[in-house]
Amino acid sequence: MFKLDNNLLVELGLGELPAEEKNKMLAHIYETLEMRVGMKLAEQMSNDQLDEFESFINKNDEAGALKWLESNFPDYKKVVASELETLKGEIKQNASAIVQASKANEQAEA
Amino acid sequence: MSETLNPSQLAQDMHEAHQRKLDEARVNEWTDVTNEQSLNDFDAVQSHLEAMEQRSDQSNFLPESYDQTQDDPYENYSLSALARIWADAEEQNDKTIVEDVTDVIMERIDEHVAKSEEAASNREEALIDRNNTDFHGQWLDRVVAMKDSFKQQDAESSSDTSATEQAPVAPLDLDDDSWYEEHHVEQDEKQEVEAESAEKESPTLTGILDNLAEAQLRGDEKQTTELKEALNDKLWQEVDSSGLNAVQQKKLLDVLEERQQLKYQEALYEAIQEQAEKIQGDDDEVLIQGWKDLHTLTDRIASLRGLSDEARHKLYIESKTKSENAARGEDSQVKEAQAQELKPEQSDNKKNGIFNRGVARTMFWFKNTKLGERYDNFFNDEEKGPKRKKVAAGVGVLAMIGVGGALLAGDVGDGNVDLWPSFIDGDGMGIDLPFEIGDDNDTFDLNGDDPGTHAPEDRGGSGGEVGAPATPEADGAVSAERQEMIEEFQKPVEPNQGVSHLSERIGIDFDNNLQQWNEYNKGASDILRGLEGTYESGGLVYLYEGAEVSPSPAQIQQLLELAETIKNR
Numbered sequence: 189m190f191k192l193d194n195n196l197l198v199e200l201g202l203g204e205l206p207a208e209e210k211n212k213m214l215a216h217i218y219e220t221l222e223m224r225v226g227m228k229l230a231e232q233m234s235n236d237q238l239d240e241f242e243s244f245i246n247k248n249d250e251a252g253a254l255k256w257l258e259s260n261f262p263d264y265k266k267v268v269a270s271e272l273e274t275l276k277g278e279i280k281q282n283a284s285a286i287v288q289a290s291k292a293n294e295q296a297e298a
Numbered sequence: 299m300s301e302t303l304n305p306s307q308l309a310q311d312m313h314e315a316h317q318r319k320l321d322e323a324r325v326n327e328w329t330d331v332t333n334e335q336s337l338n339d340f341d342a343v344q345s346h347l348e349a350m351e352q353r354s355d356q357s358n359f360l361p362e363s364y365d366q367t368q369d370d371p372y373e374n375y376s377l378s379a380l381a382r383i384w385a386d387a388e389e390q391n392d393k394t395i396v397e398d399v400t401d402v403i404m405e406r407i408d409e410h411v412a413k414s415e416e417a418a419s420n421r422e423e424a425l426i427d428r429n430n431t432d433f434h435g436q437w438l439d440r441v442v443a444m445k446d447s448f449k450q451q452d453a454e455s456s457s458d459t460s461a462t463e464q465a466p467v468a469p470l471d472l473d474d475d476s477w478y479e480e481h482h483v484e485q486d487e488k489q490e491v492e493a494e495s496a497e498k499e500s501p502t503l504t505g506i507l508d509n510l511a512e513a514q515l516r517g518d519e520k521q522t523t524e525l526k527e528a529l530n531d532k533l534w535q536e537v538d539s540s541g542l543n544a545v546q547q548k549k550l551l552d553v554l555e556e557r558q559q560l561k562y563q564e565a566l567y568e569a570i571q572e573q574a575e576k577i578q579g580d581d582d583e584v585l586i587q588g589w590k591d592l593h594t595l596t597d598r599i600a601s602l603r604g605l606s607d608e609a610r611h612k613l614y615i616e617s618k619t620k621s622e623n624a625a626r627g628e629d630s631q632v633k634e635a636q637a638q639e640l641k642p643e644q645s646d647n648k649k650n651g652i653f654n655r656g657v658a659r660t661m662f663w664f665k666n667t668k669l670g671e672r673y674d675n676f677f678n679d680e681e682k683g684p685k686r687k688k689v690a691a692g693v694g695v696l697a698m699i700g701v702g703g704a705l706l707a708g709d710v711g712d713g714n715v716d717l718w719p720s721f722i723d724g725d726g727m728g729i730d731l732p733f734e735i736g737d738d739n740d741t742f743d744l745n746g747d748d749p750g751t752h753a754p755e756d757r758g759g760s761g762g763e764v765g766a767p768a769t770p771e772a773d774g775a776v777s778a779e780r781q782e783m784i785e786e787f788q789k790p791v792e793p794n795q796g797v798s799h800l801s802e803r804i805g806i807d808f809d810n811n812l813q814q815w816n817e818y819n820k821g822a823s824d825i826l827r828g829l830e831g832t833y834e835s836g837g838l839v840y841l842y843e844g845a846e847v848s849p850s851p852a853q854i855q856q857l858l859e860l861a862e863t864i865k866n867r
Binding site: 222223225229235239241242253257265267268 | 676677682685686687688689690691692693694695696697698699700701
């Protein structure tokens with residue numbers, strides 16, 4: 189099972205971050221992923237599909253929306269996985285800068 | 299009440315009647331003692347006599363204005379008297395009086411706070427008033443001060459015969475304000491220094507309790523210890539005359555401290571809860587504003603309380619969880635009612651609150667995140683942009699739900715309540731998504747061309763890859779029997795069912811062994827906590843009516859193992 193956890197952060201080069209920063213980073217990953225996946229999927233929708241999906245939101249119909257998503261975008265999970273991989277790549281590239289910034293903050297507070 | 303009766307006389311009569319009743323009780327008590335214990339047991343009798351005498355002393359605290367008819371019979375008691383009554387009742391194990399008196403002591407502390415705040419406010423207003431005083435008033439002040447100064451100098455010169463020279467008296471210059479300013483600035487500074495010094499030397503009881511609560515919330519052990527000692531000293535000063543012994547004092551301190559902690563926490567959560575409950579409904583703007591307000595509120599409370607970053611973060615996490623729980627209808631006070639009276643439409647609303655708030659949260663990000671050019675053009679289109687954003691927010695939230703199961707779990711076992719989804723792993727930190735990458739045993743196939751297995755929720759399938767749902771079994775395959783179990787689990791839930799309802803579907807049964815059922819329900823609740831379609835009440839997990847719950851294969855396996863373990867005990 190794949191996990192958004194400490195091991196992932198270690199894999200991304202963020203293992204040195206303090207626990208609090210790690211939790212923030214996991215939160216950031218989750219929320220960023222949520223937004224990017226949404227953008228990606230919405231971009232592929234026709235005007236009719238946008239209308240249909242919006243009606244589920246307006247009705248607060250989560251179950252209906254999920255069924256609609258599964259039938260209209262059966263590969264949405266691949267989008268999640270793909271976006272996660274992209275995000276991981278971006279974080280990896282910036283990992284050392286993130287760690288340094290965190291250390292600098294820590295020193296400034298000390 | 300008869301018109302001929304004098305109210306004061308009536309109060310006095312009642313007081314005397316009360317006193318007679320007390321005396322009577324003591325006589326009866328004494329009779330009981332002498333009946334039950336041998337009069338030869340001198341020590342026991344003596345000991346009891348002393349105890350009665352001590353309680354009798356308590357009546358000396360009864361103020362002259364005591365009126366049994368008034369609402370608050372403790373109104374005129376001093377703090378030391380209250381402390382002594384408390385200790386006596388505690389010793390007698392009279393829980394009612396202990397509770398009542400504890401409340402009264404806490405109310406006194408509240409009053410003290412209010413008075414302190416009022417005094418501070420008055421002082422501030424007085425300072426402002428003085429600064430606003432017109433020049434006429436200042437001039438009068440100066441004249442009076444100068445006159446006093448002359449009088450003093452005259453008195454000194456007449457009494458000091460050895461003085462041969464007098465210091466020249468400066469002429470009064472009505473245009474010169476410097477003396478006045480200098481004099482009053484000095485006075486103000488002196489008063490402030492004195493106030494600070496007094497505060498340092500003798501902090502108020504409430505001040506100590508407040509600081510103690512904050513230090514504990516910050517996890518500052520050193521300051522907590524110091525403040526506990528200060529609290530001990532301060533309270534001892536207050537109750538010294540009551541003659542409480544060390545053990546009684548310690549107990550009273552503990553109770554007060556606990557109350558203060560609870561009050562502090564309640565106040566925080568009340569404000570947050572109030573805000574969190576607003577983050578519901580259909581209006582996107584309201585929801586987004588709600589999230590922003592919750593951020594602001596949390597920050598403000600943290601800032602006011604001087605919390606460390608760590609404590610601030612913890613508070614924020616807790617407030618978010620509170621918000622999620624409120625939307626799921628998991629407020630502790632209504633849990634039981636929901637368990638009994640949950641209606642289908644209510645359960646739908648509760649469940650869908652997650653979706654709704656997710657949209658609001660992501661919309662918040664949209665407004666605060668710089669998008670790439672491609673997306674910028676797409677989402678900022680004047681006509682279609684708003685709808686696209688809304689749909690993107692909703693579909694993003696939903697896709698994550700679809701991948702990971704229910705959003706938003708409660709405590710993950712590390713003692714802190716986290717906001718993360720139910721796929722948080724068991725180590726107290728992190729998020730478990732139910733798929734792996736680059737592994738033959740993937741429960742989710744990333745590449746689309748591996749013959750991997752799929753998670754049960756991956757029902758849509760694509761590219762002809764619909765496989766059997768994944769299980770924790772080594773070969774990644776799933777037995778027909780297990781598949782049946784999974785399908786059973788996914789059937790809509792009947793009203794007011796606990797997790798055992800699901801377990802029965804897959805053959806877990808403890809017959810009528812209630813002890814085993816209870817044990818199983820607790821364990822199963824731990825396993826299924828946070829699963830979509832469930833809610834928690836009294837530490838146990840229940841199922842929303844009509845929900846199609848989908849525990850992961852690993853969870854099903856855990857349930858089976860738990861049942862097996864309990865049966866084999």
